[in-house]
Amino acid sequence: MKRDVRAARKRARVGGGQSRQDQIIIPDDQLTPDALAARYGLAPVGRRPALLPYIREIVRWLPFTVMLGTSRAASKNRNSYLGQIWSFLNPILNSLVYVLVFGLLLDVSRGVDNVIGFIVVGTFMYRSFNDVVQNGGRSIRRNQNLVKSLPFPRAVMPIAAAVSEAVMLLPELLVMLIIIKVSSAIPNMTPVIWDWTLILLIPAVILLYIFSLGVAFMVARVISFIPDLGNLLPFCLRLLMYTSGAIFPVSRYFSNETIQNILSYQPVAVMLDLVRQVTLSESTIPFTWSHWLWATGWAVSFFTIGLVIFWRAEARYGRE
Structure with a gap:
């Protein structure tokens, strides 16, 4: 040319x-x-751009991405009588079920000082991770008409799903902290005393979302071409929840040190414990900067690999 x-x-x-x-x-x-x-300044269509120009395009489309994500968060539950109140009730009721079943009936705490706080943090944070992966992973398939009709970086769709979940999580964090503090007044529960580390809650959540978005990029590419795998995704995420210590400290059920380390330092478990370190007073989950290094490494690695995997199929999305 x-x-x-x-x-x-x-x-x-x-x-x-x-x-x-x-x-x-x-x-x-x-x-x-x-x-x-x-x-006339025309360029070929249907070709994958280079990675750096692609990232610049994503940044250029960020205002649209944020608007799309926030509008979807605002429209959620709008057809129900309670509306956005369900955004608070759903995680509360979800946590209550797990506290009753696993914390009280089955008593699977295994030495946890405040089992209610442990389960509440795990269920709130894992639910957020689960929703980013599910909605972001299905975002290309669910928005086929938009993908086929407008030229924009397809990564906008998973990112918008993550923005939507982040908007809904912000008020949920306040509810989570209130429940944790109230649990301190329950007999046999270790009181939760907050210090300066509580301000690290937001960075911990940001790392969780960076990691979640990286996973969503990978899942979105797979499901966009093999939609049947989307039916298996909820079962895979449910299995991951039980093996990540979201509800109980799963690593303490194994005596083998290698298995304990694998379960303790797998990425989802690291992200959950990172939030617990700054919100709970658990003697078994002390605050350590090494844990932050692990979390940062997992988040950056998964986001980078996920974006590259998603980008490599950029020209094929919306073409069936």
Whole structure:
């Protein structure tokens, strides 16, 4: 294309010393297709851009992404009588069920100081991770009409799903902290005493979302081409919940040290314990900066790998 453009420009000039007014403009019908496209600033469609320009496009589309995510969060539960109140009730009721079953009936605490706080943090945070992966993973399939009709970086769809979940999580965090503090007044529950580490709750949640979005990128690429796998996703995420210590400290059920380390340092377990370190006074989950290094490493690794995997199929999304 560049060679044709240069040739067209050369043919358009008459003599090297002529002024701009004396130049002859080659008519459109005499230009090659490549030169004609270059004259009017046209670019080929259906091609995957390079990674860095792709990231710049994602940044350029961020206002639209945020608007799309926030509007979807606002429209959720709008057809019910209680409306957005369900955004608070759902995680509360979900946590209550797990506290009753696993914390009181089955008593699977295994040495946890405040089992109610442990389960509440686990269920609130894992539910957020679960929703980002499920909604972000299905975002391409659910928005086929938008994907087919508008030219924009397809990564906008999973990111918008993550923004929507983040908007709904912010008020839920306040509810979670209130429940944790109230649990301190219950007999046999260790009181929760907050210190300066509580301000690290927001960075911990941000790391969780970066990691969740990376997983959503991977899942979105797979489901967009093999939609049947979307039916297996809820079962995989449910299994991951039980093996990540969201409800009970699963690593303490194994005596093998290698298995304990694998379960304790797998990415979801690290993210959940990161939030517990700054919100609970658990002697078994002390605050350590090494845990933050693990969490940062997992978040950056999964986000980078997930984005690259998603980007490599950019030109194929919406084409069936």
